[in-house]
Amino acid sequence: MSIELALRLVVILAALVWAGLRFSRLARPLLAAPAEARLWPFAPRAWGVVVNILGHARLLRKPYAGLLHMMMFFGFMFLLTAVVQAFGEGISPLFALDMFGGATWIALGQDIFAILLLVAVTMAVFQRVVLAPPRFEGSNKGDAAIILGLIAAVAIGMLLQNACQIRGGDPSAAWRPISSVLATLLPSLGLTGPAVQAGATAFAWLHMLAILAFLVYIPGSKHLHVFAGIPNVYLRDLQPAGRLITTDLEQPKLGLSEISQLGRKQVLDLFACTECGRCQEMCPAYASGKPLSPKLLIMGLRDHLLDKQAGNGDQGSAGGTLIGSVIKEETIWACTTCRACMEACPLFIEHVPKIIDMRRHLAMEAANVPDGISGAVLSIEQRGHPWAGTRFSRLDWCRDLDVRVLKPGEATDAARPGAPAARGKGGFRDSR
Numbered sequence: 001m002s003i004e005l006a007l008r009l010v011v012i013l014a015a016l017v018w019a020g021l022r023f024s025r026l027a028r029p030l031l032a033a034p035a036e037a038r039l040w041p042f043a044p045r046a047w048g049v050v051v052n053i054l055g056h057a058r059l060l061r062k063p064y065a066g067l068l069h070m071m072m073f074f075g076f077m078f079l080l081t082a083v084v085q086a087f088g089e090g091i092s093p094l095f096a097l098d099m100f101g102g103a104t105w106i107a108l109g110q111d112i113f114a115i116l117l118l119v120a121v122t123m124a125v126f127q128r129v130v131l132a133p134p135r136f137e138g139s140n141k142g143d144a145a146i147i148l149g150l151i152a153a154v155a156i157g158m159l160l161q162n163a164c165q166i167r168g169g170d171p172s173a174a175w176r177p178i179s180s181v182l183a184t185l186l187p188s189l190g191l192t193g194p195a196v197q198a199g200a201t202a203f204a205w206l207h208m209l210a211i212l213a214f215l216v217y218i219p220g221s222k223h224l225h226v227f228a229g230i231p232n233v234y235l236r237d238l239q240p241a242g243r244l245i246t247t248d249l250e251q252p253k254l255g256l257s258e259i260s261q262l263g264r265k266q267v268l269d270l271f272a273c274t275e276c277g278r279c280q281e282m283c284p285a286y287a288s289g290k291p292l293s294p295k296l297l298i299m300g301l302r303d304h305l306l307d308k309q310a311g312n313g314d315q316g317s318a319g320g321t322l323i324g325s326v327i328k329e330e331t332i333w334a335c336t337t338c339r340a341c342m343e344a345c346p347l348f349i350e351h352v353p354k355i356i357d358m359r360r361h362l363a364m365e366a367a368n369v370p371d372g373i374s375g376a377v378l379s380i381e382q383r384g385h386p387w388a389g390t391r392f393s394r395l396d397w398c399r400d401l402d403v404r405v406l407k408p409g410e411a412t413d414a415a416r417p418g419a420p421a422a423r424g425k426g427g428f429r430d431s432r
């Protein structure tokens, strides 16, 4: 075994172990969280994945951002063949994808998708630096720069490695138009003779190290959505929009006051967030200057979860309480529950249930609700409506009118064929 091969194996092994440790840190809270019953029905859930992941339905509501993500997504998917090649050939010189088209159509696809990937990276840099939409305010800009740099390094390393190999007589040259053009430029960079082989080795290392760095970096970055996005879309809420998730009044603690109380899909939500800011952009509370950004709420919960998981003690947000320290009470009460954030999110992250559950804790456990709201809640509890200053109940207005009052779950006359017409005057009955 050559020294270089041994070094490759050590680096690959070390990176896999490192990435495995970082992924296991994320897997622990995910597996410990109670699972919601969201696996079925399969067909509509799987169709949602096709439409929203492969079809980029929600992402393409912003054509520029959607298109660049689409190019990046499909470019990356195709370049997985180059990842297989890089590691296979790096470990064994006998490895080849030739019998599957590795020197023909796969080679052509790699060249084309590598260029698409680089165009997408350039568009993403232009979007972040020049267009700089306000929805990115508060997002982690350094994280985005590292990710874009690593994606570019993967594509450039592969193209230049192939260019060097073409100068050394690679038979797939006819199927690699971009790499062939680059190969003609190598002599002007001083890569001739034995330097070409050295260049091929150096670029192969660049390619491999960029892939490994990407793998190790992902668990702590917004690019975790590469893994969390598909299951998060699959497990999305299929209930009618706006229907609240009911709570079990018998459980020892009502609502959400500790990050460990989140269900599995709710934890997955935190890992899936790309910090794209589409939710923030649509939020009326944020737009009107209220202390609420649905994006920062999700990021705050995620960072708190990871700080707790890492056992950071009092560092970061680990030592603080979820409500008050990580998420301010005024943030929780600033939400209008309009769901615009959830409608905008390309990964179907559920902001409102988390906010409602934190409110439930404040109202039911901490008896701590803002003055204006506590009066309304008390009034609803006593009289069925939120208004103060009256002793009328919710249904007094129609006591002498010809109005039929439904019981919970009862169908309306319109929905019930053959149902009797509305009762005559005095037919009122309060079925609450």
Ligand code: SF4
Pocket: 279, 282, 283, 284, 285, 286, 292, 293, 294, 334, 335, 336, 337, 338, 339, 340, 341, 342, 351, 352
């Ligand atoms: S539901 Fe709340 S957080 Fe979401 S957009 Fe509406 S006000 Fe903002």
Ligand code: SF4
Pocket: 272, 273, 274, 275, 276, 277, 278, 279, 280, 294, 295, 298, 344, 345, 346, 347, 348, 349
């Ligand atoms: S919650 Fe969704 S819309 Fe908001 S920043 Fe995260 S991924 Fe984007």
